[in-house]
Amino acid sequence: MKDQGELVHLFVSVFMFHFAAYMVIPATTDITMEALCPGQNECSLAIYLTGFQQAVTGLGALIVTPLVGNLSDKYGRKALLMLPTTITILPLAILAYNQSREFVYAYFAVKMFAGMFADGCMQCLSLAYVADKVCEHRRSSAFALLLGVSTAGFVCGTVLARLLPVSSTFQVAAVAAMATAAYVRLFLEESSTCVAQDDDESTKPLCSTSSSDEESYPRLTLLRKTPSFSEMISLLTSSLTLSRAAVIAFFHSLGENGLHTALLYYLKSQFHFSKDQFADLLLIIGVVGTFSQLTLMPFLAPRIDEEKLLTVGLFASCAHVFLYSIAWAYWVPYLAATCVLLSIFVNSCIRSIVSKKVGSFEQGMAQGCITGVSSFASIISPLLFTPLTAWFLSDSAPFHFKGFSIMCAGFATLTALVSSITIQTGELTTYDGLTCAGEEQNSGSEQLSPKNQTGERTII
Helix, strand or coil, rough: CCCHHHHHHHHHHHHHHHHHHHCCHHHHHHHHHHHHHHCCCCCHHHHHHHHHHHHHHHHHHHHHHHHHHHHHHHHHHHHHHHHHHCCHHHHHHHHHHHHHHHHHHHHHHHHHHHHHHHHHHHHHHHHHHHEEECCHHHHHHHHHCCCCHHHHHHHHHHHHHHCCCHHHHHHHHHHHHHHHHHHHHHHHHCCCCCCCCHHHHHHCCEEEECHHHHHCCCCCCCCCCCCCCCHHHHHHHHHHHHHHHHHHHHHHHHHHHHHHHHHHHHHHHHHCCCCHHHHHHHHHHHHHHHHHHHHHHHHCCCCCCHHHHHHHHHHHHHHHHHHHHCCCCHHHHHHCCCCHHHHHHHHHHHHHHHHHHCCCHHHHHHHHHHHHHHHHHHHHHHHHHHHHHHCCCCCCCCCCCHHHHHHHHHHHHHHHHHHHHCCCCHCCCCCCEEEEECCCCCCCCEECCCCCCCCCEEEE
């Protein structure tokens, strides 16, 4: 089946991208601290520099990602996917060439710029590509598979980082990033919204549209120009479910970014973790997450409502963060990492809920807006948690609790958990005319009901 082959090429591209990007994470902390604070286990300068880079990257991604997502609705996914896959090569090449103090500063400067176009856009465009090819009944499982492939790239990159010397890690990552850009350019097919083909079973796409697709469901206004902030707000407030999904995405990202801002420096200070221990911890997270996304999520998604899986995932995410914050022995972080088995549900559930609330031609814009919301959280998170982390890891902390900033990040995740409980099953209506191949299609008999009590229209 042609659509399945195209998705395979997308999955390979996503795997290679994350393989290159995550390979360098275990080594980055050691390289940064060795260049800026040689011989020390605590380095406030490294913490502030990392936090500043995350904040500026988040600010740029807030603006860039919805724009790129919207442009992909008009010009195609592949053309825009070349942007993150190409630009991510630049910061890797800098430390591949030299890892001295000056080059570390240059790395963070270029990383700030490249990050605006890299991770957020790659995720947004990949999700939109999958939504183009898979009908809404299968999107939860398809999104889980996509994110599982991303996590598999993370696992393989981390394994290789565990084996490579620090000095060679960025060189291998830069070569892998170049190979990713070449693969996307040569093998990935351009995406388009699903269209009906002939009746031969072997040529049926994964999803097809009804002949009256344009009239059968209400569509958000398709933007043909650069989306403004007010238009993004208008899209997110056009549905109560979209609004709540945006709130959940914001607080979940706030907590996750707060954890990522502090965790490696916290473990370095508290338990003297090195590159190998970081790699072991990340490897546990990656293996458990990959298993969950590739096997557990596709099994549970057709059987359990997405909003219930979302709540379960957020509960596990809270446990994940709070366990890190109170770690009393070196093995506790490894135990906390196993919570990823359930906490990894969160992203795919939010994305699937959002995907089902918009039409075929708004997938890029909608996913870009949710990514933009997460990016806004990544701006605020370093501003809150970087000084808090540096303060409680220093000798001038008001009381001895090195994991205090991580615990504060846990309360942000707890807010997302409380918000998720308010999403009701009946609100998850679909505005897309997509039906799975082989399923009976509605021949234009859908009618718009009056607004329900939540202020949304449903299809009857």
